[in-house]
Amino acid sequence: MYAQGIPMEERDFFDEVTETKIHTMICPHCNQPGEYELNWLVRRKRAQIPRGADDMDRARFAKARSYMVRRDDLVGCKNIRCRKRFEVVGIQSVADLQPVATGTPENRAERIRAAFGRRTLG
């Protein structure tokens, strides 16, 4: 139970899990695309506010949105002739989990190409 008057912490509003997602990235050293697993800390907003919430907590809960935070900043190139480490680019470090209007899958693919294309295909 929560004592009256003590603000709830953000983690009281979310179920927290670590998930691995696969992202296609291009190594800046050898320009080879590869699929890399990145760890994300996923915070899903709970369906219900925890018991003991006061008005302030309720307002914060109403505004809270599910989101995920990228844990990995560096990956090792999978090209065995390269194997250099490089920084994750083109992937946001905090992402919304809501079903955002991202357009068609084609649009999305195009955006990904745009994000990667300039530096690697030029």
Ligand SMILES: [Zn+2]
């Ligand atoms: Zn490489």
